[in-house]
Amino acid sequence: MSERAIAAQLLIRHGYIITMDDAATVIEDGAIAIGQDGRILAVGADREIASRYAAAREIDAEGAPVHPGFVECHLHASYHLFRSVLPDQLVESDSFDTFEGHFYNTVTDEDEYLSVFLASMEMVRNGSTCFMEAGTILTPEMGAKAAQEVGIRAILGDAFIWDQPQGFSQGKLEPDDGCVTCATQARLHTELARAPRTRAEALATLGVQAKRNADPDALVRGHVAVLGLGTASEELMMEAKACADAAAVTLNIHQSYSPADTEADRQRFGKDPLVHLHETGFLDRNVTFGHANHLTDAECEALLDRGASIAWAPGASMMWGHGSSLHGRHAELWRRGANVALGSDSPNWSNDFDLWRQTNLAVMAARDVHMDRTYLVAEDGLQMATRAGARAVGLEHEIGSIEVGKRADLVIHTLDRPEMVPSTNMIRNLFYASRSKSVHTVVINGSVVLEAGRFVNLDERAIYARVREASRDLLSRMGHVVAANDVGRSMRRR
Known part of the structure; x- marks a missing residue:
């Protein structure tokens, strides 16, 4: 190290740097210097950065794309032990009996730990460096332990914040379902042994995970999650909003997932659900709605007015035939300036935790439905998976782009894939051809977690x-x- 060189922990050289900054800067032969605190010290041309910084370790990207880690904004991380168990011919209303009636009264802390561990590994391998869980890990401490050991950034919520769990089953039933089915489903949901049954029980745990944020450098943080889908009273929802506001975190809630639960909310509120939530003050910039597949014109205007985010899970809707590709307003809202992020939902809904797949489905479905090749383009998908995701989880000032001062959550691809040859247009090849198949090395908070497709510290x-x-x-x-x-x-x- 020369006397004038600045010390760095890690130097990534000769990368095709897709910064995702405000100017959409791309540096064809770029370098990134990372400090001991895991933050980005400098980004720029390789020749310039390499002459200014000396690092304990260098990684040569060999001309391959380097981009910010993807941010998973809607997923259930504790179901991996029975991924793909649900048969294709199973109707969705019957599937909830399997989840709530059996799974949650059977799963152990060790099961949840292993499920989140495997989910975290899958996300990292596919280029995601941060995830926000939907508040369905019964023992969040197990989720935190697994995420920390894998080395992924995680944002956890308290488990099953609801006070009218029977609303979940009622919102899922088809109009011609009988009252016997309704009663059975309601009993199953009410009898989740380790979930709250009343508002008092829900309030006792509301906001506990947000206390993780006392350490600003913690890899695992907290947010406020309300299950939604008719399971929370307005009183509980407003308590959760106040809690999220006080803790300065995201409030994450399922909303307008299927036609059935959307209509149930419309009947409950006497008007379009998001219009009502706008009037009550619930709809706000720190709220992220999971799914939001069925919105009216008035609801779109309300969402745009308040700046709330949507976590779009196109694969989950397609898997269960909910029609978000045909009827969803996600792409339209994105073009109008809404913050639309992406999520993979669960191992029995989209069946994989690969945000590259979700972003590709989002772009392609929007083009197909609108019969317009330019309706969404690759850059839109990349922005949804990075910057929009960071904002949806409340970390837009920390992650989501490669900029000085931000956390070094980075994905380095390889050109040694048939899909990346020839490299006629790096972003097109990456988005439409290789996607997660070319993920080579993943850096989270400045630490190399995955290298050459293998986890550095895991057997x-x-x-x-x-x-x-x-x-x-x-x-x-x-x-x-x-x-x-x-x-x-x-x-x-x-």
Whole structure:
């Protein structure tokens, strides 16, 4: 190190730097200097940065794309032990019996820990460096432990903030469902042994996870999550909003997911749900609505007026046939200036935690429905997955772009993929061809978590074996039998 060189912890050189800054700056032969605190010290041309900084370690990107880590804004991280168990022919109203009636009264803390661990690994491998969980981990401490050990940035909510859980089943039932089904579903939801049953019980845990933010450098932080979908009274919703405002965090809530729950809210409020929430003061810039698949013109105006965010999960809607591609207003709202982020939902709804897939589905579906190739373009998708995501989780000043002072949450791709050859247009190749397949190295908070497609500090084979065993045990306790020979064949294929 020369006397004039500035010390850095890590120097990423010769990258095609997609900064996602206000000017959409792209640096074709760029470098990023990262300090000991995990923040970005400098970004610019490689020749300039390399002459000014000397680092303990250098990574040569070899001309491959480098971009901000993606931000997952809507997911359920504790279901991975029975991913893809729900058969394709299962109707959605029946699926909730499996989740609420069996899963949550069977799952253990160890199961949740392993599920979040596997979910975190999957996200990192696919280029996501931060996720906001939807408030459905029964023991958030297990989720925090798993996220910290994997090394991913996580934003957790308190579990099942609701005071009328029976509203969930009522909102999901089809109009011709009988009262017996309704009563059965309501009983199952009410009897979740480890979830709140009353407003007093919900208020007792409301805001607990937000206390994690006392440490501004913590990798795992908190927000306020309300389950929504008819399960929370207006009184509880307003208490949650006040709690989120006081803690200066995001309030995350499911909203207008299916036609059934949307109509149930409309009947409950006597008008369009978001119009009502605008009038009560609930609708605000720090609120992020999961899904929001079914909005009216008036609701779009209300959302634009207050600056609330949407976490669009196109794969989940497509999986269950909810029609957000056809009827959703996400792309239109984005073009009008709304903050639209992305999410993968759960391992039985979109079935993978790959935000590259979600952003690609969002762009392609919008083009197809509007019959307009230019309606959304690759850059729109990248911005949804980075800057819009950072704002939706309340961290727009910390992550989402490659800028001096921000956290070094970065994804380095490789050009050694057939999809990246020839590199005629780096962003087009990346977005439409390689996507997560070319993810090579992932840096979170300045630390290399994934290198050359392998986790630096994890024994992956041991983890997968442990998860397979835990999954068999959980499914057995739930009454599902996984044939040992099927598991064996799966393992041999690997």
